[in-house]
Amino acid sequence: MDLNRRELLWLAAIGMAGVPAVAYATAPEPPDPIGFTGTDPVALLGTTSDPETLTIEAVADTLIPGEKRFESDVAIAGAARGAGAVQAGAMEFMRFHGTGVGAVLPVFATAVNSAAVSYAAQHGVVPDPTLPPFVGFDYHHRKAMLDGLLNTGNGEEQLIWFALAGLVFLAYHTAGYLSTAEAVRQGHPGLKAIGFPEPDRDGLWRFPTFSYRRKLAKPHPGTTKTGQPA
Amino acid sequence: MSGPIETTDVLVIGSGPGGAIPAYRLAAAGAKVVILERGPWLETREFTHDLRIDTYTRIIDYITGNGVSVVAGNCVGGSSVVYFAGALRAPTFVFDRRDTAGDRIWPKDVTRSALDPWYDLVEETLPVAQQTWDDVPYPGGVWAAACHNAGHTCNPVPVAVDLAECTNCNWMLNGCRFGAKRSMLLNYLPAAVAHGAEIRPLHEVQSISRALTTGYRYAVDYMTVDEGDYRVSDGGGRIEAKIVVVAAGAMATPVLLQRSSPFLGNLPSAVGRYFSPNGDRVSMALMDERKVHSVLGLERKPGVAYDAFPIGKPIGSMTYDFLDGARRAGERYGLQQIYFPTITNILPEATPGGDWFGPAKKHLTDRWRSWLTILAMCEDGNEGTFGSPPPTGAFIRADSAAAVTTLSxxxxxxxxxxxxxxxxxxxxxxxxxxxxxxxxWTATRNYLSAHPLSSCRIGDDAATSACEPSHQLRGHPGLYVTDGSSVPTSLCVNPSLTIAALAERASRSIVKQAGALGVRVNTGQTPPPGSGSLRRPR
Structure with a gap:
């Protein structure tokens, strides 16, 4: 595996703790993702039952929560209404060639579950033994664990967890694995939720109406004749 | 490498304002100029309206250090291509700032009034436009109205934008697709090329050493980088020059000089010290649409008061009230309305002192169109220091746009x-x-800045400034630093206009010194660059 510096940092910081091999329930065929009616149903891709996908999806859902895709959805905790980061393509973004982190997702998943084992021991929590440890937590514990890693962790390790969180936010807030014009037109859940504006027909944005066109404050009395501060 | 070593009169490292301006002035004066640029060369029609991660990251670097993260341009035209075009003069008190020992930080000859003619020149050349209230987009209008409501003044911000061509698309970070933003691609660089300067993109300079060829002073070694993966080098070479202008940006210039130290010797101790992120401090507001209407009296269309965060030029209005030299040091700052693209949406907290992720944050982002982001540009203490240089380049490039610096x-x-x-x-x-x-904006402990400065600054005191007031690196005749790293302190406004004005001032000095450095030039006034468009050679 050809690792870059950032990936090496991840490996160094996270270590290679193992996750117990357990059997996971197979997810049924998911229905159409919430609010995303595009012809390329990218939000469906991340719903397999492998532990890596379940774990990363659970992390994404903790950061930007959404509602379950199907009744037996274990990755999504269902802590918020509407589509969350998973439906917005968090897995697809992380596996997108341009993002460049696909190779280390197994390491990330392992690290998350390793941290979950520690968290469970420290807090007397018994996660569902049929699931990867982090996925076996309810939303409260998932969030509390990520709070610890993201807000109180130290130095480089905290930056690494923050990088993972950043990818989740980029998936939801930028649809970073799709052309933005296409994503907006297809109703990408994140861009739709925040109200990202529609482009013109040529895929470019223009706002011919953009100003209140009113004087709304007095200028500073010391302003120079070219509008500069003195 | 075979054959004789390539030579030129002037070698310019970097093509942002700090490089483009001296390149033009020296080329127009008759010198042979070569510009080496680390990033790719994109033309106006190639800039995208796209947040797909492999688009904008071609021309932007996100550089993470210990305690600070910096966004910077990485393309021909440098940060002028990706900046938000606020074009402000630093207020008078900035030039009089003192260090903790009470000593003046800026050179005594560099005051606001001394720099004003150079500001005039840059404003005319870019050119800079004064926005009227008709030009200020909705978010700037809301900020102005809020300032007025709180008893403050507020000004439309001068911008380096052709207002007639601007579509108010709000994609400035991606480079201006409409050719309205007055980057170096539309003025100084085409003028430099018209006078014979040569731009070489994807050339990352690694070190500067002594030239071997008689009559030449410095040798510059570079690696060429793969356009598809900037981590991969596909060649390299050396150019010898009589004059070298280092303008690789405040995140790269000191690193390049540090790596060159064994070859150059006697590197000033201030190289790589005194870094400032311009005192940048971002925070935001979630506006109450109902009160924007009832209290501020705003309505942009029937029944809609604001709901327009993503609409318009990113910088609209700013209060100058706190840019008052009579205020105490540390209580002077510019407060500016500025848009941040959704790539930064991770950063805001959902409630004061609260979560930045989870259900509450999701609820906050559901109201994204009612956000208003404010940039405070403050006086900081130049606390940044670079560590030992990495093996190549200015930082460790982890991915196309993600990099790790030694800056602390x-x-x-x-x-x-x-x-x-x-x-x-x-x-x-x-x-x-x-x-x-x-x-x-509390999600990361790293402070975020798009305005890196001061890592190789000018000054009168050799102990605290790497460069002489002329921008010549102390002890190294013919080696100049003219980018943001030469700016001595944070500016309390967006720095681009000051960087450009200092580069114009330094260029006059370099042209005057060129004869003594073995470069035959016309030391008279060079013509104004005018406007043009830069075509990449096929």
Missing amino acids: YQPTNATLRAWASSDAAVKKIIEKDGVGEHLG
């Missing part, structure tokens, strides 16, 4: 107090009569 920035208590003061001022304006709720 730990703000002093004085800087923290300045930020607390600006936060309080913004909060007071935003929360007057409940028109909005003030929220911090």
